[in-house]
Amino acid sequence: ETGVTQTPRHLVMGMTNKKSLKCEQHLGHNAMYWYKQSAKKPLELMFVYSLEERVENNSVPSRFSPECPNSSHLFLHLHTLQPEDSALYLCASSRVTSGSSYNEQFFGPGTRLTVL
Amino acid sequence: AQKVTQAQTEISVVEKEDVTLDCVYETRDTTYYLFWYKQPPSGELVFLIRRNSFDEQNEISGRYSWNFQKSTSSFNFTITASQVVDSAVYFCALSEAYSGGGADGLTFGKGTHLIIQP
Numbered sequence: 282e283t284g285v286t287q288t289p290r291h292l293v294m295g296m297t298n299k300k301s302l303k304c305e306q307h308l309g310h311n312a313m314y315w316y317k318q319s320a321k322k323p324l325e326l327m328f329v330y331s332l333e334e335r336v337e338n339n340s341v342p343s344r345f346s347p348e349c350p351n352s353s354h355l356f357l358h359l360h361t362l363q364p365e366d367s368a369l370y371l372c373a374s375s376r377v378t379s380g381s382s383y384n385e386q387f388f389g390p391g392t393r394l395t396v397l
Numbered sequence: 398a399q400k401v402t403q404a405q406t407e408i409s410v411v412e413k414e415d416v417t418l419d420c421v422y423e424t425r426d427t428t429y430y431l432f433w434y435k436q437p438p439s440g441e442l443v444f445l446i447r448r449n450s451f452d453e454q455n456e457i458s459g460r461y462s463w464n465f466q467k468s469t470s471s472f473n474f475t476i477t478a479s480q481v482v483d484s485a486v487y488f489c490a491l492s493e494a495y496s497g498g499g500a501d502g503l504t505f506g507k508g509t510h511l512i513i514q515p
Contacts, residue, residue, distance in 0.1 A: 314502060323401075324488065326502030337502060369440060385432060386503060388442035 283307055285389035287372050293395045296362060302392045304355040304372030312377045313355040314386060315347060318369040330355060331377050362396045369393050399424045401491050403506035410479055411514050418474040418509045420489030426450075431465065431472045432490040432503065442488070448472060476511075484513045 285306045294300050306313065315327040329337040330349040344366075346358040355372055373386040400423040410416050422431065433445040446456065448465050456463050460477045476483055490503040 316502075321507075323507045324503075324505040326504075329502055339502075371442065373442075385444045385447045387444060388434075390439065390441040393440070 285372060285374055285387055287370075287389035287392050289392060290390065291393045291395075293397065294359070294362065295397050296364070298362075299358070299360040301359065302357040302370055302372075302394075304357075304389055306353055306355075306372075306374035306387070306389075308374055308376075308387060310374035310376045310387075311352045312375045313349060313352075314373040314375075315355065315357055316371040316373065316388075318371055318391070320368075324371070328357075359394075362394075364396050367394055367396045399426075399429075399491050399493055399504045401489050401504055401506035403487075403489055403509050405509045406507070407510040407512065409512040409514060412481055413478050415475060415477050416479050416511065418476075418487050418489075418511065420472045420474065420506060422470050422472065422489070422491045424491060424493055426493040428493075430492045432492070433463065433472075433474050434488045434490060436486040436488065436508070438485070445474075479511075479513045481513045481515050484511060486510050 288303045292300060312331045314329050317325045317327055326339055327341045328335060328347040333349050333352055344361050348356040348358060369391045371391045372389040375386040376384045402421045405419055408416060429450045431448045434442045435445055436442050446463055453465050453467055455465060462475045464473045472489060486508045488508045489506045492501050492503050
């Protein structure tokens with residue numbers, strides 16, 4: 282496997298279900314991100330993990346719970362979601378370095394989530 | 398606060414035409430980074446280019462070229478001799494500098510849906 286992978290690619294869940302999205306990066310990066318892409322809305326940053334520590338939350342509802350057990354894996358745990366949470370959830374990774382340079386983020390294919 | 402505006406929601410051209418996608422940004426930082434990504438129907442965002450705020454030199458990569466102008470806060474993207482495979486949604490994005498290293502999310506525009514007709 283190369284790049285950034287995400288599983289599952291498609292997920293349908295009821296409002297009372299609990300599910301998890303998984304992201305894995307094979308690029309040797311040390312920062313990972315969750316984004317949400319809804320219809321008619323810009324991509325929204327949800328969570329950032331740098332060196333396995335969460336650095337940004339962006340006021341995401343508590344029904345979304347991230348987990349980053351190591352620099353290669355990122356999870357998004359979902360529980361009691363609402364229909365408006367239906368969206369494409371994208372994972373990304375980048376290499377964090379000291380100094381002022383900024384490295385581009387590489388994205389996975391996303392998980393298409395439908396909440397019934 | 399940072400903001401990225403892509404005023405063109407959808408553009409449709411015939412193959413082989415040149416097309417320019419506009420991007421206007423707002424930031425209070427003097428050091429920042431601009432990006433373009435391509436999202437084909439498969440959904441995966443593909444990185445195209447990164448530009449630093451202190452480097453205003455335009456860049457050309459094959460049929461792609463980018464025009465960065467700080468005076469107008471614009472970072473426009475031109476595809477020359479467009480092809481059907483160029484059909485996708487294109488996103489412009491901005492990140493402010495994170496001094497001392499560290500990670501920061503990207504602020505995206507709403508995207509421009511580019512349709513290349515054969």
